[in-house]
Amino acid sequence: MSDTDNRGAEVQAVASTIFAIALTSVVLRFYVRFRVIKALGIDDWFMLLAMISFTLHTSTCLAGVTHGTGRHSLSLSLADMSAAMMFWWYCYLSYCTTMIFSKSSIACFLLRLTPLKPQRITIYLALGVSIFISTAFFFIALFQCWPVSFFWTRIPGAGSCISVDAIIIITYTYSVFAIITDFAFTILPIWLVKDLQVDRRTKFALIPILCMAAVASCAVIVRLGYVENFRNPDFLWSTTDIAIWSQIEQGLAITAGSLPTLKPLFRKVLSKLGHTSAGSRGDVSGRPAAGFSNSHKEQSAKSKVPSHGPQITLHSLASISTLSRMGDEYSCSTEKLGPLECDRQLPSSHSKSDDMV
Numbered sequence: 593m594s595d596t597d598n599r600g601a602e603v604q605a606v607a608s609t610i611f612a613i614a615l616t617s618v619v620l621r622f623y624v625r626f627r628v629i630k631a632l633g634i635d636d637w638f639m640l641l642a643m644i645s646f647t648l649h650t651s652t653c654l655a656g657v658t659h660g661t662g663r664h665s666l667s668l669s670l671a672d673m674s675a676a677m678m679f680w681w682y683c684y685l686s687y688c689t690t691m692i693f694s695k696s697s698i699a700c701f702l703l704r705l706t707p708l709k710p711q712r713i714t715i716y717l718a719l720g721v722s723i724f725i726s727t728a729f730f731f732i733a734l735f736q737c738w739p740v741s742f743f744w745t746r747i748p749g750a751g752s753c754i755s756v757d758a759i760i761i762i763t764y765t766y767s768v769f770a771i772i773t774d775f776a777f778t779i780l781p782i783w784l785v786k787d788l789q790v791d792r793r794t795k796f797a798l799i800p801i802l803c804m805a806a807v808a809s810c811a812v813i814v815r816l817g818y819v820e821n822f823r824n825p826d827f828l829w830s831t832t833d834i835a836i837w838s839q840i841e842q843g844l845a846i847t848a849g850s851l852p853t854l855k856p857l858f859r860k861v862l863s864k865l866g867h868t869s870a871g872s873r874g875d876v877s878g879r880p881a882a883g884f885s886n887s888h889k890e891q892s893a894k895s896k897v898p899s900h901g902p903q904i905t906l907h908s909l910a911s912i913s914t915l916s917r918m919g920d921e922y923s924c925s926t927e928k929l930g931p932l933e934c935d936r937q938l939p940s941s942h943s944k945s946d947d948m949v
Contacts, residue, residue: 610843
């Protein structure tokens with residue numbers, strides 16, 4: 593069999609590379625949370641669950657390659673083909689759980705950035721749609737054949753599966769909703785950053801970081817071009833591109849969801865290299881950035897807001913040290929992390945539920 597008839601090595605290379613990138617981003621995320629800002633949020637735990645699920649997906653994907661994923665069915669023994677199909681089935685399920693957890697993490701991250709009701713409703717709606725469609729896809733994949741083992745045994749007369757046409761329609765439907773929710777999570781950060789009380793240069797720097805959710809959608813869009821390959825009876829060969837782009841989608845979702853949390857680490861590295869993070873700290877000599885005061889070696893970011901209104905700031909990129917009120921002003925101490933690293937803090941008149949996000 594020629595190399596052109598075996599794409600297993602291609603699947604293996606892509607799966608290993610994107611997994612390594614995603615794992616690195618999550619490890620750095622938790623390093624920042626534990627060692628730099630010393631605070632964990634529910635978005636971090638969701639991303640950890642996503643990484644665990646993605647690890648299972650990658651493991652089953654690589655196991656499938658050893659048995660025949662990426663090769664023609666005629667070149668495989670019945671035992672190898674059955675094993676490869678079983679691992680493909682497991683990949684179906686772990687893909688769904690990875691996307692549920694990663695999008696839940698991104699949604700919780702965005703919820704920590706805004707107290708405004710319209711934006712929060714939009715986030716909840718996008719998350720609800722994402723969880724619903726992913727859960728539905730999970731159970732359809734789980735029970736697409738009955739008994740479920742018929743998916744990989746295919747013993748004549750021993751079971752049945754839903755039609756290929758139904759699988760294709762379901763895949764298209766899932767993909768469309770995935771793209772819609774991803775772009776909802778992309779547009780929202782632009783809306784959020786617009787209301788932040790920081791200079792324009794800082795806003796322009798934050799928008800691409802917070803809009804990384806759109807990156808995963810690119811993989812979904814590319815994968816749409818291969819959905820019709822499900823019709824090909826040479827399943828393990830014809831679905832190679834679907835397997836590759838599904839792996840990429842999950843890895844990008846995890847990586848993109850973790851990058852915004854690494855801002856304190858980027859600043860720390862740049863500081864050691866003798867540079868400064870634009871708009872977020874003073875220069876390397878210790879002077880504060882323009883527009884912010886320095887008192888007792890401590891920087892503070894103040895925003896005048898009504899005593900009954902919320903302050904939109906950026907906790908999810910770091911954490912705060914102290915919060916004090918002076919009249920109608922709230923001062924967020926940023927001794928360690930700079931003035932842009934303050935959390936959304938609500939006055940006591942607001943319910944505590946918003947602060948538990």
